[in-house]
Amino acid sequence: MSNTLQSPSDHWRNRYLLMRHGHSQANQQGLIISSPERGINEFGLSAIGERQLAQAVAEWGWPVPTKVVHSDFLRTTQTAAQVASAFKLEMAVDKRLRERYFGEFDGQTDAHYPDVWALDSLNADHAHHQVEAVSSVAARMSAVMEGLEQQYTGEIILLVSHGDPLQILLTALANKPLTQHREQVALLPASITQIGH
16 A cells, blocks of 8 residues: 655655565564664565565556665665666665664564564663664655755655655655654555656
């Protein structure tokens, strides 16, 4: 399920397609893979994810991107590569688009996500269990877009990132309290949300 968000700011110089990576081996195994040590070289797309991307590219209903910027994790790199290949674009890595770091829960079962999200709803600055604070994720994700806005005009930029960072970014763009990031519609694997006109 994909949607278009009209930001309170109607002054975007570019359009943005925010894409969550396709279904991954981490999703398949029910694991939290949030550290660069685990995520850059391992846990790429699953067979389901590969099919999702093939279908997304074949049935592309969005503006055709002119630039592709992605997290350096394997699952996002593979997702970006499929789209970039389809539209004959070069890819650029931005580490600020990485997965949110889940601290002590990295490498463990994804049953721990709700525990972290419950803490998030109380305090966007918390770092319990050595988890990266929601406010920190929002700052780095927003900085990516601000930098692109300063650098380019009239581009259609595909940003390939991860579920939590994208939901946090969308919450920030909507000027909602960051503690409410889980109230955003959940971003499904390979889904796209358009920002700007």
